[in-house]
Amino acid sequence: MLKISKKADYALMALQHIASVHFGDMSHARVVNTKEIAEEYNIPLELLAKVLQALSKSGMIESHNGPKGGYLLARSAKEITIAQILESIEGPLGITDCSHEKEGEFCMQREHCNIRTPLLKVQDSIYQLLNNMTLQDMLGGTPPITIQSPTAQGVER
Amino acid sequence: MLKISKKADYALMALQHIASVHFGDMSHARVVNTKEIAEEYNIPLELLAKVLQALSKSGMIESHNGPKGGYLLARSAKEITIAQILESIEGPLGITDCSHEKEGEFCMQREHCNIRTPLLKVQDSIYQLLNNMTLQDMLGGTPPITIQSPTAQGVER
DNA sequence: TAGATCGGAGATCATTATAGTCTCCGATCA
DNA sequence: TGATCGGAGACTATAATGATCTCCGATCTA
Secondary structure, X not given: OOOOOHHHHHXXXXXXXXXXXXXXXXXXXXXXXXXXXXXXXXXXXXXXXXXXXXHHHOOOEEEEOOOOOEEEXXXXXXXXXXXXXXXXXXXXXXXXXXXXOOOOOOOOOHHHOOOHHHHHHHHHHHHHHHHOOEHHHHHOOOOOOOOOOOOOOOOOO | OOOOOHHHHHHHXXXXXXHHHOOOOHHHOOXXXXXXXXXXXXXXXXXXXXXXXXXXXXXXXXXXXXXXXXXXXXXXXXXXXXXXHHHHHHOOOOOOHHHHOOOOOOOXXXXXXXXHHHHHHHHHHHHHHHHXXXXXXXXXXXXXXXXXOOXXXXXXX
């Protein structure tokens, strides 16, 4: 119920990881490759690859090909909202099927639907919530990761 | 994404309908049978039946067998929250798989999971939202609490 | 410049969740 | 006593999700 998908989960984890690598200091940015993240969080490599590609397409991270390649945040963690992340993975978020009804599309209940308006309000509230929370906010609890080698595990403080 | 199921939709519609039949005046209560609701909203009869049975089991409506039978609200619309409705249809609501992890269950990412805490906060917020909105609010009599709609999509009425 | 290391992209498959159907039962009431 | 209700379970079809496989092009470096 109201669950977010595994792919979205992976996206959040990956972005959190990428962001924490150069936490608060873009000049110390380091490219992070798919394998590093996959191993750190036990995520299927090729599925994570898809997720990162989607994030790259939507412009939240930038990719670098070739050896020593990988991903970097494309903008500050403060400017990336949870809503943006989820939407770039799962498309526009809507609580009901009729949330994004296009011209000519109607649900069977549309004509006498008695819950559309209140549900849209709920949806707005949820959207606001997710749109007001940034990647930066998610970094708050977790200390910056200082590892340099992919083999090192994140040290909890 | 973050979608609620058709069954939950049906539950909301049905309850809205049942509640509106004796809106603000329990003494005018009238039993409403499955067929009436199914026809009004174009809901598959037998699927709706399942939904109503679930709602009955969880004590939000009471059932009456036999001819002229049907359903009644078991308590005031003010005392039925959206969260309660959704949960009685879809089980405890959780944004992630690990929201309701039982003893001995662990997700593969648990050990180094960096998003669990922030996600639980998001979940709390959503739960609060749904738990503060009642069936009464959906009837349109009183405006919903805490629900603002700044992004104002299709605010009708 | 060849080969190793990256990401990009598409097809494909397995598993699960959802939506919907069918059938039979017991209660109730006229 | 039979028509009309809800209760309950098994069952099927379809869609969404999670995961895998394969091939490609870009890039770095030895």
